Amino acid sequence: MRRVVLALTLATLGAAALLLTWGVDGHWDFALPRRLETLAALVIVGAAVAVATVVFQTVTASRILTPSIMGFDSLYVLVATLIVWSTGAATALAMPPLALFALNTGVMLGASLLLFRAVIGDGTRGLYTTVLAGVIAGTLFSSISGFLFRVMDPNAFDVLMADLFASFTSIDTTLLAVGAVVLTAAVAGAFAMARRLDVLALGRDGAIGVGLDHRRTVMLAMALVAVLVSVSTALVGPVTFLGLLVANLAYRLTGTHRHGANLLVAMLVAAVALVLGQALLQHVLAFNGTLGSLISLVGGVVFIAMLIKESRR
Amino acid sequence: MITLDSLTKSYDDHLVVDGVSLELPSAGVTSIIGPNGAGKSTLLSMVSRLLGVDAGTVDLDGLDVHRAPSREVARRLAILRQDSHTPARITVRELVELGRHPHSKGRLTPACHAAVDAALARCDLADLDRRGLHELSGGQRQRAYVAMVLAQDTRYLLLDEPLNSLDLVHATALMQLLRTLSDEHGTSVVLVLHDINYASVHSDRIIAMRDGRVVRDGTPEEVITEEALSDVYGAPFRVHHLDGDRIAAYYR
Numbered sequence: 001m002r003r004v005v006l007a008l009t010l011a012t013l014g015a016a017a018l019l020l021t022w023g024v025d026g027h028w029d030f031a032l033p034r035r036l037e038t039l040a041a042l043v044i045v046g047a048a049v050a051v052a053t054v055v056f057q058t059v060t061a062s063r064i065l066t067p068s069i070m071g072f073d074s075l076y077v078l079v080a081t082l083i084v085w086s087t088g089a090a091t092a093l094a095m096p097p098l099a100l101f102a103l104n105t106g107v108m109l110g111a112s113l114l115l116f117r118a119v120i121g122d123g124t125r126g127l128y129t130t131v132l133a134g135v136i137a138g139t140l141f142s143s144i145s146g147f148l149f150r151v152m153d154p155n156a157f158d159v160l161m162a163d164l165f166a167s168f169t170s171i172d173t174t175l176l177a178v179g180a181v182v183l184t185a186a187v188a189g190a191f192a193m194a195r196r197l198d199v200l201a202l203g204r205d206g207a208i209g210v211g212l213d214h215r216r217t218v219m220l221a222m223a224l225v226a227v228l229v230s231v232s233t234a235l236v237g238p239v240t241f242l243g244l245l246v247a248n249l250a251y252r253l254t255g256t257h258r259h260g261a262n263l264l265v266a267m268l269v270a271a272v273a274l275v276l277g278q279a280l281l282q283h284v285l286a287f288n289g290t291l292g293s294l295i296s297l298v299g300g301v302v303f304i305a306m307l308i309k310e311s312r313r
Numbered sequence: 314m315i316t317l318d319s320l321t322k323s324y325d326d327h328l329v330v331d332g333v334s335l336e337l338p339s340a341g342v343t344s345i346i347g348p349n350g351a352g353k354s355t356l357l358s359m360v361s362r363l364l365g366v367d368a369g370t371v372d373l374d375g376l377d378v379h380r381a382p383s384r385e386v387a388r389r390l391a392i393l394r395q396d397s398h399t400p401a402r403i404t405v406r407e408l409v410e411l412g413r414h415p416h417s418k419g420r421l422t423p424a425c426h427a428a429v430d431a432a433l434a435r436c437d438l439a440d441l442d443r444r445g446l447h448e449l450s451g452g453q454r455q456r457a458y459v460a461m462v463l464a465q466d467t468r469y470l471l472l473d474e475p476l477n478s479l480d481l482v483h484a485t486a487l488m489q490l491l492r493t494l495s496d497e498h499g500t501s502v503v504l505v506l507h508d509i510n511y512a513s514v515h516s517d518r519i520i521a522m523r524d525g526r527v528v529r530d531g532t533p534e535e536v537i538t539e540e541a542l543s544d545v546y547g548a549p550f551r552v553h554h555l556d557g558d559r560i561a562a563y564y565r
Contacts (some may be wrong), residue, residue, distance in 0.1 A: 061398060195419030199411055201397025205363050210465060211387025211415035257403040 001041035001261055004253050012043075022283055034169075041168045041176055042278055045232045046242070048183045051190045053243030054227035054250070054259065054266050058197050059221050060130060063251070064306055067112075067229045067245040070130070071138030075115055075213040078141040079107050080163050081148045089156035101179075101234055116222045118126035143206045151293030167238055168278060168291060179235045186227045187267070193220065194259040221302060239292050241299020246270040248302070302311035314339050315360060315378075315469060315503075318396035320369035322355055329355045331367070331525035333334075339374070339468060341500045342495050344512035346536075346547050347522035353505045354473050356522070360503075361392035373469070387415035390469040391462040395477055399446055405457045406442040409433055418454075425464075432463035435490060452483045459487065463494070470494070472504040474512065489513045513537040513559050521545040523556050533559055 016039055024031045053066045083103060084092045092100065149157060153218040190197075198210045200221070207214050250266035277291050285294075315337040322330040325453040334506045337343060339361070345353045358364035360371050363376045371378040378386055391412070400408070409432055413425040421429075433439050436456045446454055455478050457512035462470060470491075476484040492515050506512045512519050512533070519536040523545050528537045536542075537559040544549040551562040 063401070140466050195414075198400070198419065199414050201398070201400035201403075202411060203396075205392070206397050208363055208383060209361070209387065209392045209394075209462070210411060211382075211384035213383050251402065255402055257400040257407060 001254060005266060008272060012268055012271045015272050019279040022279055027210060038168050040277050041171050042274040043271045044180050045236050046274040047267040048185055048228040048232040049243045050246045050266035050270035051187050051263055052225045055190055055221050055248055058201055059218055063248060064264050067225060068240040068243060070119060070134035071115060071141060072112060072229055073240050074099045074138040075111055076108060076238055077164055078145045079111060079186040080081035081145045081160060084156050084160045085148050085152055089153060089159045092159055097175055101175050104234045105230050108234060109226055112226040112230055143163050154257040164237055181229050182231050183278055187223050189224050191263060194263060239295055241303060242295050244303055245299045246273060315370040318370045319426045320359055321367045323367060329525055333527055335527060339501050339505055340499055341379040341517035342492060342515055343518045344516040345505045345520045345522060346509050346512050350524040353524040357471055357473050357505055361390060362386060384415050387466050391465040391467040392471045393458055393462045393475060394473045397458055403446050405438055405444055407444060408446055408457055409464045410462045428466050429462050435463060436460040451478045452548060455479055474505050474506060475506060477521060509561050511518040522552050537561055
């Protein structure tokens with residue numbers, strides 16, 4: 001366990017050094033601050049998505065479900081679309097970034113809590129009902145967004161598209177700072193409830209049997225997940241399969257049920273994956289694509305493989 | 314003593330438990346028997362607060378089970394159900410340690426480690442404690458769950474059909490273990506059983522339910538009779554006396 005953490009920490013540092021120094025020719029004072037900002041965004045968002053996924057998977061007792069897969073990303077697209085559509089492109093562009101961010105996050109937070117409550121209930125519904133409800137909710141949200149895209153003013157659509165694709169290189173510094181504070185607090189919250197999450201994995205009856213306030217713990221966990229995904233998505237856009245990838249890789253690496261270990265390792269794996277991915281994107285692929293699509297390519301394949309494996313059991 | 318006062322539960326107009334009032338003793342082995350759908354498991358779920366009541370109260374040595382903090386209840390009463398969810402990648406010892414949660418909230422004290430070791434030894438799992446739960450056979454896994462509730466170290470131990478996934482030898486071993494626990498440790502064991510002969514041989518008291526009500530309540534001598542069992546199950550029974558035990562036959 002210690003060796004895993006040490007190796008991953010070294011890998012994170014190595015990847016960070018690579019991202020910061022690869023191909024800087026001369027203009028360090030220009031390159032370094034921008035790259036540091038990107039690095040910070042990658043690490044913070046990676047950690048948030050990793051922690052959110054591990055917590056979410058414990059509550060839903062599944063290794064396949066993630067907030068994104070349960071309709072969260074389409075909810076984000078819908079909320080962003082509704083905001084641009086209702087305010088108009090000019091207003092959306094003129095709004096101070098922090099106000100837009102706060103609006104986006106606030107609506108997301110409320111809507112996602114409602115979505116989680118509706119789809120997951122108290123976590124006792126079983127995988128199939130949950131997946132079905134999530135897929136239906138996701139399809140509904142996408143359809144509404146699709147409709148709005150069609151009736152939207154082209155300028156507004158243009159503004160919206162810039163907002164909807166995951167981007168780690170063009171983040172407002174103030175937003176990043178605010179987001180970092182909120183996300184750090186939520187991650188700390190998740191670590192503080194690690195032992196309660198260990199018990200929660202016994203299922204509802206088992207957890208109540210050993211004296212856990214099940215309802216409260218599930219609500220608290222879901223609130224943390226909602227904060228983590230809302231803020232990180234509002235910051236950089238949806239990165240759909242990242243959580244699935246890093247959470248499952250972490251479970252393999254730790255080989256334990258303990259959330260303290262799984263949360264930490266998942267965070268480190270996410271940091272390594274995102275930072276390395278970004279470095280590759282910038283230098284090998286020469287920015288031809290986005291990190292989000294790179295993750296979706298790898299993550300999508302893993303997701304399908306896991307579904308097939310699970311259905312054969 | 315656990316006092317049940319007119320407990321009632323219905324699902325969609327169908328009355329499952331119909332105003333049951335009972336006193337469960339603070340010692341001894343008490344078995345609850347009855348045909349499918351008699352409300353045995355529902356009753357046990359309500360007594361252990363896993364299921365809310367429609368009406369009635371459960372008093373656990375002065376504690377209202379449905380209103381008191383869950384942790385407070387968990388220090389006095391442990392419940393084992395059949396459909397336990399197994400956390401992924403957990404070892405036997407780690408599972409048993411979760412049973413200490415009501416006492417330690419996850420930070421194990423020396424007393425916790427002692428209780429865990431004792432529970433593992435009682436369930437004959439001391440050699441398997443580092444094994445992953447998913448590597449074990451069904452019977453071993455069931456014993457691990459029993460060890461978890463034993464580690465909880467409660468006055469009352471409630472079990473819902475604990476013999477279900479066990480073969481004959483392990484089922485008998487578990488009943489002997491529960492009997493010993495009650496005799497030596499003073500634990501009050503309350504269990505729902507399908508096999509009436511295990512109930513007959515190992516219980517101090519048998520409660521028989523039918524259609525959501527208690528229809529017989531007494532010692533094995535009083536409940537394991539041809540007349541009483543025929544009434545409870547609505548089918549003919551023969552009761553034989555073998556080596557001082559009352560064994561019911563219902564195979565023909």
